[in-house]
Amino acid sequence: MKGLKFLIVAVILAVIAFSYWVYSSLHTPNAHDKGNQYIQIQHGSSPGQILAKLAAEGIISSQTPLKIYMKVTGTGNEMQAGEYQFDSPITPLEVLEKLRKGKLRTVKLIVPEGFTRFDIAKRIVGEFPQNKPAGEDSVLDLMNDNSLIKDIAPEAKSLEGYMYPNTYDFPRAVNTEAILKKMVEEFRKVWKPEYASRAAKLKLTSHQVITIASLIETESRLDEERPVVASVIYNRLKKGMPLGIDQTAVYIAKMEHRWDGVINRSDLESASPYNTRKVVGLPPGPISSVSKSSIKAALYPASTNYIYYVLNVEKNDKSHNFYSSAADFERGKAAYQAWLAKERK
Structure with missing residues (x-):
């Protein structure tokens, strides 16, 4: 009986010790050297594969505490694919919370007003070099498909003028077709039926x-x-x-x-x-x-x-002077050219 009691006490103490270790591990920040890097969690990864990836990258020091926590709480299937940056140090529970919220790394595509399709194609290639097919000519070929705007402008030979200037956030893995579609959708929001x-x-x-x-x-x-x-x-x-x-x-x-x-x-x-x-x-x-x-x-x-109109050099605010006669226009143009000559000196 004494031996049985001792065994029971030993088991209880072991369970308590193990539970404390799990609790402590979940709440103890882990330092790592990947704070400035993105860790990619692939679509379709199992909870075990995700934890193995995090352990291999040094984001967590042990897989076991999180495995137990996810088993008990049923949160194992809530982790999402994406590209994550993990602060250092960070606790395993904070890691799990990030994975549950999901994080899709995006790239800003800035299309200023007045950009031509050639400018836009160059910028798309610069911001999304991994896109296939590669190269500005390939992007321009896609822009030559007017199917996205055929109802508005059936005579259009390209999407020129219909890719709305804006600042866009796209997933890093977005394809060029999706980029063009989004820009045309933004144009449609502005172009009213009336x-x-x-x-x-x-x-x-x-x-x-x-x-x-x-x-x-x-x-x-x-x-x-x-x-x-x-x-x-x-x-x-x-x-x-x-x-x-x-x-x-x-x-x-x-x-x-x-x-x-x-x-x-x-x-x-x-x-x-x-x-x-x-x-x-x-x-x-x-x-x-x-x-x-x-x-x-x-x-x-x-x-x-x-x-007629000529840049207003007196105001220097990018405004213009407007004229209805050729004589007035010639005087305005002469003033502009004189100012331009001074600026070039």
Whole structure:
């Protein structure tokens, strides 16, 4: 009997000791050297595989305490796949809580207003170098599929103008098709159904409105000024005057893979239908991404008789001076060129 009592007491003490060890282990921070690294937990990993991975990386010192805890609490299947950063030191329970909440590592894709599809393709490749198929040309090929916008602009040859400028958060493993789809979805949030009706009242297609919006986008950085810039475009179209927007020359150079950061005389002499110095009317399509402000300006231009504008060098706030006569425009242009010459010295 004494031996049995001793055995019982020994077992009880052992259970208490073991329970204390488990409790203590779960609450004791473990130091490791992976605090600045991401630990990837693959989809489909079992709880045992996840714990083995964490132990191998040194995030936890022992698998046993967490195995027991998850068995008792039934939380083993709550751990999620993802890419995690674990502070050092960190307790096993804190590790488990992170895994239960889930953490998907994301990459920011910043698409500024006025970016062309060529700029966007370059940025996608830069931010997501692991995407397949690789390379800017492959991304541009995907942009040439207009199925995402066919209901809005059946005549569009690419997604140019329909990839909304914004800051996006994408999973690191996202594919390019999903990126383009998301940007077009953002455009659709801005393009209201009544805008198509407004375009029809202007005797324009939706695609032509977006084309005008892209011209406005590249010409003016000020929201309040854009309806006035729009009025110049419409006035020139009515008069049969070339629009003379130099950013179309930049677009041509980018299309032909020869843009070097400077508008050359050869760019302005190009026979491309996008050359608004030579060709009367609108270019075949948009030349950049467009903001809500530029779309509204294209749909609701100001009522003016202006047909010229020049950067306002006196204010130096990116605004423009507007003119209705060639003589006034030439004086304004001369002042601008004189200022530009000083700036270049």
